[in-house]
Amino acid sequence: MNWDWNAVGDFMPDLWHGLLVTLQALALGSLLSFSLGLLWTLLMRAPSRWVRWPVGVVTEFVRNTPLLVQLFFLFYVLPEWGVTFSALSTGVFAIGLHYSTYTMQVYRAGIEAVPVGQWEAATALNLPRRRTWTAVILPQAIRRVIPALGNYVISMLKDTPLLMVITVLEMLGRARLFSQEHFQFTEPLTVIGVAFILISYLASLLLRALERRLVR
Amino acid sequence: MTSGLWELVLRGIWTTVQLLVFSALLATAVSFVVGVARTHRLWIVRFLAGFYTEVFRGTSALVMIFWVFFVLPVAFGWQLVPMWAGTLALGLTYGAYGSEIVRGALNAVDPAQKEGGIALGFTPWQRLRLIVLPQAVPEMIPSFSNLLIELLKGTALVSVMGMGDLTFSAKLVRLALQQSAEIYTYVLLIYFVIAFLLTRVMRGLEKRLKAGVGTGPGAESAAREPKRAQSTGVGVGGGAA
Numbered sequence: 001m002n003w004d005w006n007a008v009g010d011f012m013p014d015l016w017h018g019l020l021v022t023l024q025a026l027a028l029g030s031l032l033s034f035s036l037g038l039l040w041t042l043l044m045r046a047p048s049r050w051v052r053w054p055v056g057v058v059t060e061f062v063r064n065t066p067l068l069v070q071l072f073f074l075f076y077v078l079p080e081w082g083v084t085f086s087a088l089s090t091g092v093f094a095i096g097l098h099y100s101t102y103t104m105q106v107y108r109a110g111i112e113a114v115p116v117g118q119w120e121a122a123t124a125l126n127l128p129r130r131r132t133w134t135a136v137i138l139p140q141a142i143r144r145v146i147p148a149l150g151n152y153v154i155s156m157l158k159d160t161p162l163l164m165v166i167t168v169l170e171m172l173g174r175a176r177l178f179s180q181e182h183f184q185f186t187e188p189l190t191v192i193g194v195a196f197i198l199i200s201y202l203a204s205l206l207l208r209a210l211e212r213r214l215v216r
Numbered sequence: 217m218t219s220g221l222w223e224l225v226l227r228g229i230w231t232t233v234q235l236l237v238f239s240a241l242l243a244t245a246v247s248f249v250v251g252v253a254r255t256h257r258l259w260i261v262r263f264l265a266g267f268y269t270e271v272f273r274g275t276s277a278l279v280m281i282f283w284v285f286f287v288l289p290v291a292f293g294w295q296l297v298p299m300w301a302g303t304l305a306l307g308l309t310y311g312a313y314g315s316e317i318v319r320g321a322l323n324a325v326d327p328a329q330k331e332g333g334i335a336l337g338f339t340p341w342q343r344l345r346l347i348v349l350p351q352a353v354p355e356m357i358p359s360f361s362n363l364l365i366e367l368l369k370g371t372a373l374v375s376v377m378g379m380g381d382l383t384f385s386a387k388l389v390r391l392a393l394q395q396s397a398e399i400y401t402y403v404l405l406i407y408f409v410i411a412f413l414l415t416r417v418m419r420g421l422e423k424r425l426k427a428g429v430g431t432g433p434g435a436e437s438a439a440r441e442p443k444r445a446q447s448t449g450v451g452v453g454g455g456a457a
Binding site: 061064065066067068069070072073076077080081157158159160161162164165172175176179185186189190192193196197198200201 | 270271273274275276277278279280282283286287290291365368369370371372373375376383386387390395396397400401403404407408411412
């Protein structure tokens with residue numbers, strides 16, 4: 001086994017570019033999954049089963065099929081229907097949609113964990129429905145679920161390399177490009193492997209600290 | 217779609233199923249070995265097992281696959297058949313997630329059960345095999361069921377390496393027909409059906425194993441819940457549990 005530090009040095013600029021794209025996709029994908037997930041949860045509580053049933057089926061379907069195939073689907077099929085996005089937007093949308101089906105379960109658990117007394121108090125105070133949600137239930141529910149949401153952010157981070165297959169040049173894409181140009185596979189792939197481990201480990205430490213603060 | 221193309225898809229399904237079975241077996245073995253090692257009394261064993269988990273859980277499955285396919289042959293001279301390379305990468309990665317499930321379930325067993333085993337003069341191995349595992353395994357099944365679905369979705373990644381699985385067959389059909397909507401819809405549906413069948417099988421398995429434990433359903437599970445929620449770590453799939 002021969003390890004070439006010069007190759008590592010040459011790869012560094014590419015790594016930073018890739019990291020930037022990875023973090024960008026991660027941030028936008030997280031925001032999308034948090035908001036879509038909340039939307040699904042609220043729709044699943046709708047009084048009409050004509051709303052609940054389709055939402056339930058669609059989210060179950062998205063959750064149980066591979067993100068990779070969903071990416072291909074969005075990337076190849078949408079243009080056939082005349083809708084074109086950039087590769088990065090398609091990737092962000094796919095990740096956000098896929099993970100929203102996970103975050104919806106997190107929100108649901110958080111909302112169910114709000115004590116019944118809170119609902120009753122809101123009724124007793126004659127709060128309108130909208131105000132009950134925005135001022136009483138959601139602030140308590142979301143506080144509880146932040147650690148669980150954070151776990152999904154870390155999962156999303158580890159799924160961002162999939163965007164490589166739809167030509168987004170994030171970290172893995174950069175590494176592959178670099179290794180094809182320079183015929184050095186060991187160094188770039190190992191470097192980004194270590195980078196992923198470091199980032200997700202730091203993120204999990206951060207999350208644990210956050211969790212301690214919130215639980216207090 | 218012509219019958220020739222369907223045959224391609226069928227062959228893809230067969231590869232996916234094979235890969236799923238092999239990597240699920242490897243992942244199960246890894247999760248039990250590492251999970252039990254994390255409750256070992258020697259700190260060095262616990263540390264090594266914990267290190268393994270952090271490393272393999274920390275990196276992305278796709279990066280792992282790239283590493284096994286490209287770096288192992290160059291750096292160590294091990295050229296693996298694609299099927300085994302895929303099995304290795306997926307089994308090691310998902311085994312690390314599984315080890316957290318095993319550890320959580322082992323810790324959730326009532327300590328009095330282990331103490332009872334010590335009082336009766338059981339060896340550590342007997343305690344594990346006869347007392348702890350029979351109670352812990354049924355508790356693991358729902359989480360393992362979620363992880364199995366994640367693994368099924370993970371098998372799609374090997375198509376990036378050109379392995380002829382279900383996702384790869386979709387690519388070939390797309391190139392042949394020059395249209396994507398139909399084949400990708402079919403492929404998504406096929407994955408969904410496989411996932412549905414797996415969930416059913418795991419639910420049946422859980423029922424069978426729970427019947428052997430002898431405690432009523434849900435009698436103690438409420439007390440165990442917080443512990444398990446804490447110990448099942450990052451990204452173990454499906455917040456359903």
